[in-house]
Amino acid sequence: MSGDAAALWPRVAEGLRRDLGARTFDHWLKPVRFADYCTLSGVVTLETASRFSANWINERFGDRLELAWRHHLPAVRSVLVRAGPGAAERQAAMTAAPLPPLAPAAIAAPAAPSAFDAKLSFERFVVARSNILAANAARRMAMVEAPQFNPLYLCSGTGQGKTHLLHAIAQAYETEHPAATIILMSAEKFMLEFVGAMRGGDMMAFKARLRAADLLLLDDLQFVIGKNSTQEELLHTIDDLMCSGKRLVVTADRPPAMLDGVEARLLSRLAGGLVADIEAPEDDLRERIIRQRLAAMPMVEVPDEVVAWLVKHFTRNIRELEGALNKLLAYAALTGVRVDLALAEDRLAENVRCARPRITIDEIQRAVCAHYKLDKAEMASKRRVRAIARPRQVAMYLAKELTPRSYPEIGRRFGGRDHSTVIHAVRTVEALRVSDSELDAEIAAIRRSLNS
The missing domain is CATH 3.40.50.300 (P-loop containing nucleotide triphosphate hydrolases)
Structure with a gap:
């Protein structure tokens, strides 16, 4: 199974590169290598060049790494980044040698x-x-x-x-x-x-x-x-x-x-x-950005229906929109084919899949409240009756599963609760999904409503 997990790391890494941005990924996560996956504990172990990098990645990207791995391998429970072989020797050499002047x-x-x-x-x-x-x-x-x-x-x-x-x-x-x-x-x-x-x-x-x-x-x-x-x-x-x-x-x-x-x-x-x-770009802004880019490339003809298709499918941010446009234009230029709607749909299918808006904690809370027929204010209330506490725990669980937010961030969105409360909720719901088929079905239904 460790070999299967190792084969997944390039796909996990590519998803992280899209989510975090090329600059952040290349600086911190590109040097990371897969080390091991324990099927009993569900722990993925990754290695990097130094203890400093390992500690920084664990602290800053631990939650995102867990979310990314679970997307491809749901059995993963946690991800640990450690210093690889030879890190101690490298650290000793760095400590012994004076640092060069700051550039x-x-x-x-x-x-x-x-x-x-x-x-x-x-x-x-x-x-x-x-x-x-x-x-x-x-x-x-x-x-x-x-x-x-x-x-x-x-x-x-x-x-x-x-x-x-x-x-x-x-x-x-x-x-x-x-x-x-x-x-x-x-x-x-x-x-x-x-x-x-x-x-x-x-x-x-x-x-x-x-x-x-x-x-x-x-x-x-x-x-x-x-x-x-x-x-x-x-x-x-x-x-x-x-x-x-x-x-x-x-x-x-x-x-x-x-x-x-x-x-x-x-x-x-x-x-x-x-x-x-800076809010999410509206339709008009996305179209004007495409038109501006195309105006600088008068030798390339892009039909209006392709522009409209790009505006419709790349709504989350400008970087994804420009990346899709560049990919389409580069393919057309390098192959000599004419840009049309069929070409856009074929060559940018993966980009469209990755550009779908991510689920937010607010959307999760609304979906859970709609399913259990609760007022959304109950997600942040201090009431602990079972009819409210259990849906609140389900919402916390889904927030950890479906968003890259940390335990403290999730707790804050649920009435300023401590991160330990969120951890308890996640572990409780994980255990109940195994023993309570009705709750498991309810969570599956809520997830379907969020993905629809």
Whole structure:
């Protein structure tokens, strides 16, 4: 059975790459290798190059790894990432050898505008109702005049344009302030450089470099959640920048108040400026984005019915839409075939399957309440009568099974319950599904309603 599980790892990894994004996956999960699967305990063991990476992956991606494995192998109960053979020797060598100086690659000097992606400009960012607040706030952040709101916190799901706006701000600000020091980095890079500076005894240089920024842009802040020392340094950096009149832009996949494991002082700083949501792209925005991309490729003819088909099937985020369009155009260009609806349906069938909207906790709660004829408010209530407590446990169980959310996140959506309550609910329902055929059938019916 371990061999069968090993054969599944490439498929699991590919799904994670789509869910997490290529950059995050390549940095953390691409080096991971399958090690073992125990059929008795249901534990999948994976290996990576160092204890640091193993601990980070377990803490940050453990829930997502479990969900991804269960999708292909329902018997999986947990996933463990450990340091592979030779990790101790590598760690000892790294500790013994002094770290090289921190590379200032994230600082964009005026002579090196290539630090920012020229394709990710304001001119190429299509504005609609779903993103107009974020787009206008981003433009204000890049102007000569001091912005009215600082810091700017851009919030959206994956592939909605947060990173695009960061690069656009950086380039426009550089144009208006040619002598400015601009730092654009992912929160992961911030964390890694911070840890490297601590180990290398180079904290003063690290702090000085960040505090010298006229504009600091941090992408995917959710990846520093739970690291107290990193949060503390980020808090001090923000305070110094704000006191000096510098500008700060942060992105994350959820609002500040929903960032679990972030201390109150840091949340207060992040929410003290402007929190601008980017909502899921509406039909008009998706069509305009396709038209914009096609306008830059006049040699390729794409019928209106294909454009309408793309708009209909790729609703979740812009990245998936553009990826599907690029795949279709590349196939047509490399094979010489004409783009039509039949070609789109054939070549993008897998993309359509992967782009179906994911189930949310709110949808799960609504489906459970509809099945058991309860008011949705009961999902967050403190009432413990069996007729309410059991459906609530079922909803928690399905939330863990069908979404990538962690136990603390799920608990918060059920009236602020502790993560241990969610764990108890999940284990209770798992056990009952084996012994109670009626409950098992009810859960199957709820899952069918969610998938329909």
